[in-house]
Amino acid sequence: MTTVKEVNPHFEDFLFDWNQKFQLLVGGYGSSKSYHAALKITLKALEEKRTILVVREVYDTHRDSTFSLFSEIIEDLQLASKVKIGSSPMQIKFPNGSKIIFRGMDKPEKLKSINNISLVWLEECSEIKYTGFKELLGRLRHPSLPLYMILSTNPVSKGNWVYKHFFKNEIEDYHVLDDEELYTQKTIVIPKKQSSDIPTDIYYHHSTADDNLFLPESYIDQLDEMKSYDPDLHRIARKGRFGVNGKLVLPQFEIKHHDQVMAEIASIRKPIRKNGMDFGFVDSYNAVLRMVVDHEKKWLYIYEEYYKRGMTDDKTADELEELGLKKSIIKADNAEPKTIAYFKQRGFRMYSCKKLTRVENTKKMKRFKRIICSDACVNTIRELKELTFKKDPKTDEIIEDEFNIDPHTFSAMWYGLDDYEVASVKGANSK
Template sequence: MGGYGSSKSYHVAIKIIKKLLEEKRKVLVVREVFDTIRDSCFDLLQEIAINMGVYNTMQFMVSPMQIRFSNGSKIIFKGMDKPSKLKSINGISIVWIEECSEVKYEGFKEILGRLRYPGVKNHIILSTNPVSKSNWCYKYFFQDKSNNIFILDDEELYEKRVILRNYTYYHHSTVDDNFFVPKSYIKQLDELKIHDVDLWRIARKGRFGVNGKIVFPQFQMMDHDKVMKEIEHINKPILKNGMDFGFVTSYNALLKLAVDHDNKVLYIYEEYYSRDKTDIEISKDIEEFKKTREIIKADCAEPKAIKFYRQQGFKMKACKKFKGSRKQYTKKVKRFHKIICSDKCVNTVYELKNLTYKENKNGEIIEDEFNIDPHTLSAIWYALDDYEVSNLKGSGMRVFK
């Protein structure tokens, strides 16, 4: 992984050609969209074969697209936009996934299941520009805080450049590692910092982070004890609880909030986060709410679940939803001057700290769609269902308790 112009793809292509000249192998080259392969991977392999002086020992075919070697080695090309075609592939011992961050995780899992050629070492080579930390590549190869998975700190890779961890070889590069790139190109990448810091981080530095417009730039994490001390000093704190229901593929999120209305600060100080649990199991996990008789505002789209919790003794109420409520509720949360989250609420921090808006084909943000499905944000929406933040000009809107 690395920045623009760091010659990642070039070196992968060289590695594959050398391997196939030395050993009889069958290689699968993959991109998310098949139509992009000819002008990228196929042409690159052809260019390198000429430069290496081995072009005459290889046969480049365009229909079907493949490369044959005189020793019987072969390179075939597929797009993940047609994953069903992978099922008929056999004999593959090396896979190159170019721009792997664009490939869906389901596609990557499909490839893992196809790589099982006996008698030789099987390899998957993934090349990419690092994008958002919400991308599956970061979660799979570095860390996934929502599932308590830690493999490697990306900061360590930026420092050491090459790391072997378990069965994965990590290599980080930037344009500075490419001695053949013109200085004018490096200057263009440097100038990105002035106009687009996010793209500069990816293109010039080759680092993961936020990719897109941040939804809550005022969000910050704070030591839990400090959060609780600040809440203690709020003048008439407004305490709220919100819950978003999930099950197998989505998460249950229950948050405790404290609102400092005078200073327009939202505190998030406790979370419950789970998946693949029944309502009976969850009710046992959150039993404290039954004892304290605290009101929980929950998703009105789940009336059966709300009825169950009421029967169990919980003081749960349905939130209000309406057309455009996602957009309006998000704007409500954005009106807080600060959103301070306890460091104990690891899933809330993970979902909201780097939450970005989705964009349409014209690059315009979609105000009610995000780069991930943030269950903790839904819980906040419901918790603040009957509360309104005064606008930043201090219009003196009423507080509903």
């Protein structure tokens, strides 16, 4: 018996292309990427005996998403009498011995008992932590079958690990693919390379609601309406593009050419010069910002940065001295008195900052009318241009002292400006 299954044309090649180990599906709401990922996996399970692992961050979310999709597809393919679908625990078994197992990263101990996994699907992979992704790579092993990992997601912030790993990571200074190129071409293949410092052997696929011919017009109209009341969500949901996802911490942040920044600083009548430093070593960074305040206009300029990790204090001191910072006053993190004492012994004019809360510091930065950053400060731009507040998952309200990333340059700003007030509580200018 032959079963005819109608699919969206934009996904036809994807369904039968198994040439790349990694297959990344990025798209907007209603694009049908998850459906076609489930269909592709079902066809593979029917074709050859495999143990397939389907993963989401939270196990219970499978029931109304991936598990439901597989159940629908098996019914549509008229396989319900041959394929066993178990709901507790969620598992699907095929006549040839293939099985699909569902797991959540919130219960990692459940992953350890599964052997010979040759295919993994990470649904909503941006919600999974990067450490979880790397752990799952280690679970992907089979003595004879080729290995595959399918990842599907709505695009989120460019600070998310998915963008950094599969597109661009400015900190690690590697470039895999320009996301704008994917939006234009829709499908791109990065072939496997034996020696490469960047990820390869990847099939990229981009989709939007326009690629789903089965969607009603009313649904697309709802997506279009988002543009008027939530442009960030419209970019994600309708256009399927990476970018800012949430409320910006510094909406007044802007970038100018370095020469223009220096020319504007030179024209300030009474410039206030400030330097701030945030300490780091292994996972975090030593970040130093050189700043100038135009007090009359309430503008902040950022014109030079130092941003490195894995540096011992003596090497950092040597490099800061080479930058001419030894005789400049530097305000640094008050939680590191020993480090500050060391820099003082080296002849630096370094002092502990005041003990203000993260909320107080953030509110102070938001009082600047403009924050103008030199285009030479690439790490400052990367951290602050799209810095957003975290949200409480229960209430959807923003958390005023938590952000989507750990912004070391933002901390350096706080420390350097600890004794400067943009305005008093009553609104009068500070001295």
